[in-house]
Amino acid sequence: MAGAKPLALPTVASTKLSSTNGELLSDPSTYRHIIGALQYCTITRPDISYVVNQLCQYMHQPRTPHWQAMKRVLRYLKGSVNHGLFYTPSPLQLHTYCDSDWAGNPDDRRSTSGYGVFLGRNLVSWSSKKQHVVSRSSTEAEYRSMTLATAEVYWL
Structure with a gap:
């Protein structure tokens, strides 16, 4: 993914993932490993929480659309390396x-x-x-x- 084109959004709003669409992945362990790393990333990157939550629901039998959606998140992270949580002084409301x-x-x-x-x-x-x-x-x-x-x- 080092040479992949960065994206501005982690997911497409109209895309609905399903457990029946697409081919099953031949080796789901790589998918599971990357999704686990993405779960860790949500600690400082809440902007990917929703899509990572969606991808986690298919860890037992990931399919090609799930793999493509996961790669989209990685491309988004590549293009938004400087994004994250920053804390600044502000009123306590x-x-x-x-x-x-x-x-x-x-x-x-x-x-x-x-x-x-x-x-x-x-x-x-x-x-x-x-x-x-x-x-x-x-x-x-x-x-x-x-x-x-x-x-x-x-x-x-």
Whole structure:
């Protein structure tokens, strides 16, 4: 990937990964190894948390579209080496943002929730996780996302 062209975004918004599309990888150990390294990268690079969460869901049987999406993340990281978490002095006000994608997974129709908690201008906590149940509406998925974010704020 050293000679690969850098990308501006880690994923394409319209792309939905599935456990049935594409050919199975002949050796999934390389995929698993790289995804494990990407999970480690999310500690300082929350901008890839969502896509890494999506890719982790297919570690048991990765397919060619998953491999291509993983390579896209690596190309994005190559083009954004100077991005990361930087902490600057700012007022001590807590702000939380959350969102969900209703029935975003085409295999099991479960939603993914995400949130970010800022102390002033500094991101101090974030998460992107698949919800445990299937939401009946986008409003229900958003309420579940808000519940996770609220629990994090209370913990902080």
